[in-house]
Amino acid sequence: MSAYAHQMEREFSAQSLMSREDTGTEMGSSYVVESGFYMTSFAATIFIAALVTFGVLLITLLVTLAVMLQSCENRSKGVVEIDKSIENSYHYCNIFALHGELNSLEANEVPPVCKSLAIRYIKGGQYARDLNFTMWMIENFFNSVSPSNDHREAVLLDIDDVLTSHLWRVSPSDRIEDATYLKHLLTLELYKKLQSKGWVLVLLSRKPEKEQNATIEHLSSLGYSGWSSLIMRLDNEMKMDTREYFSIRRAAMKEGGTQVISVISSQMDALTGSFPGIRIFKLPNPLYYYSNSHIENGFVM
Incomplete structure (x- = not known):
C-alpha cells in the first residue's frame, strides 16, 4: 500500500473516533455543561x-x-x-x-340581656366604683352648704333599700352580696354624716303606715336613729302611683314651711315630680328590675 493510502486510512480512523465521541455511542447518554460538569x-x-x-x-x-x-x-x-x-x-x-x-316599667318588660349585664356590672366591680363616686358627690355638695338655724330645711332619704336589708344574705353570688352590703354601709355612713352636720333628716318609704312600728324597730337595729320624721303610705295612698305619692308628700312639707334641700334615692319615682329640692342624687341601682322580679325569692339590691 502506498504512503498516500496509509495516510488516508489514518485520517478516516480519526474521523470515525471523533464521530463516536460526539454521539456518545461508547460512553452512554450524558449531558455536557459548558462549565465542564457532566450529568x-x-x-x-x-x-x-x-x-x-x-x-x-x-x-x-x-x-x-x-x-x-x-x-x-x-x-x-x-x-x-x-x-x-x-x-x-x-x-x-x-x-x-x-x-x-x-x-315605671315592670320587671318582665326588661330584656334578658340587660339583667345579665347588670350582674356583670356588679361582679366586675364597676358598681362599687360608681357608688363610691356618687357618695363623694353627695358629700361634696353638703360640704358647700349649711343648714339654717331655724331647722326648716330638710334632706329626704329613700330608705326602702334599708328596709329590705334583712334579705341581704339570699343572693345569686357572693360578689353581689358584697355589693349589696357596701350600699347599705355607705348609706348609713352618709346618714350619720348629714346628721352630724345638723341637717333635718326625713325618711321616705313606699310601705304602708300600718307597718310603722316594725319599720322603726328595724331601722333602729340597723343603726338609724334621730330622724325628724318617717313618711309612710296611708291606706288611701296604697293604690296611688308612687311618683304622685312622693310629690304630694313633698308639697305638704313645703306648705308646712319646710324646704326640701335634697332628695337621695336609688329609684326614679322618688326623684321626679314636684318640689324635688335644690339638688337630687340618684344612687346607682343596676339590679332595680332584677330585684323587683325576684323580691319574692328574697333578694333585693
Missing part, C-alpha cells in the same frame, strides 16, 4: 424530581401559613365583634333602664 440522564431525573418536590413543599408551606393567618384574623375579628356587641348592649340597657324607671 447522566438518571442523575438529571433525580435532580429535577428533587426540584419539583421542593417546589411542592414550598407551596404547601405557603398555603398552610395563609390558612393560619386567615384563622387568626377570623378569631381576632370574632373577639372584636363580641366586645362590640357587649358594648352596644351595655349602652342599649343604660338607655332602656333610664326610660324604664321614668315610666
